[in-house]
Amino acid sequence: MTDTTYTGPTSPEDIDDDMDETSARLQQEADAILAEGEAAAFGPRPIHDAVREDAMAARDWGRTRAERMRQAVEQEPVKATLYALGLGVVIGMLIAR
Template sequence: MTQTPIAPPSPDDIVLEDKDLTQRLDRQADEIIAAGEARNFEDSLSLRQAVREDAEMIRQKFSDRVATTRDGIRDRPMETTLYALGLGVIIGMLLRR
């Protein structure tokens, strides 16, 4: 009896297993591309105004990320404490060398 070797799953097979995640990432990528195209084809902005808009966009993304992190810490305080402890031990060991 000869057995045919089983090929490991390809990256496409792995991605296709989680179609909801793939579709959500596709939608987010499309939104980012559309927003970038809209900004590129708008009327010319002054450099100062463009920098202000970019800074505001970064500030908004940062505050969203902070809120998400804060919510995650509130939802799982013991898990995040253990992660922080582990990370502190690793950093301490690296600095000790």
């Protein structure tokens, strides 16, 4: 039998991290960047700025999706036509009910 005593759970303060000078500096810089980002993300800002940013993001997303769709139709026009026809039939059947 071994003779060890239970000292209880360890806390983060009990762990000794021997970081070198460069690691410590980089850790401090990373913490500062994260804190700055959190302040910008959660800090008060005018509602019109938030709406404008969201509208720009939605517009960019829509343009990207439209361009991808346009390229897909140009690459495979028969396939796109059949998908559109099938979707039209399904929608027509649902409306006719």
